Amino acid sequence: MIVGKRLKELREKNKLTQEELGKILNLNKSTISHYENDSRTPDLEKLERFANFYNVDINYIVGLDNNCSSEKRSVKISDEELELILEMRKIKNYNKVLSDPKRYAKLLDISIPKGIKKEKNK
Numbered sequence: 319m320i321v322g323k324r325l326k327e328l329r330e331k332n333k334l335t336q337e338e339l340g341k342i343l344n345l346n347k348s349t350i351s352h353y354e355n356d357s358r359t360p361d362l363e364k365l366e367r368f369a370n371f372y373n374v375d376i377n378y379i380v381g382l383d384n385n386c387s388s389e390k391r392s393v394k395i396s397d398e399e400l401e402l403i404l405e406m407r408k409i410k411n412y413n414k415v416l417s418d419p420k421r422y423a424k425l426l427d428i429s430i431p432k433g434i435k436k437e438k439n440k
Contacts (some may be wrong), residue, residue, distance in 0.1 A: 320382070324378065
């Protein structure tokens with residue numbers, strides 16, 4: 319089937335292992351494998367997650383469109399960025415951060431007020 323072939327193609331284009339992709343999308347490696355081998359079909363929510371991650375239209379993944387422009391828009395992340403994502407997922411209010419990422423990025427950028435000493439790395 320086309321879905322598994324396209325998912326594998328996109329993963330390999332992005333130089334990710336099934337395990338790395340699973341960590342990013344919060345899916346088991348075996349689930350990724352089942353999708354790529356067409357022994358299971360991802361539901362709509364998971365198709366959206368794949369499409370958003372690879373920055374492609376769902377129609378491309380399901381075979382309704384043969385134009386994949388992911389090479390132009392593909393996002394590469396470093397090991398440090400992946401580690402940050404995994405640590406962020408452990409935060410209690412992670413879903414709030416996802417709902418308004420620009421706001422929370424600005425909060426990280428706010429300088430510490432004068433008179434408050436910065437904590438030194440231990």
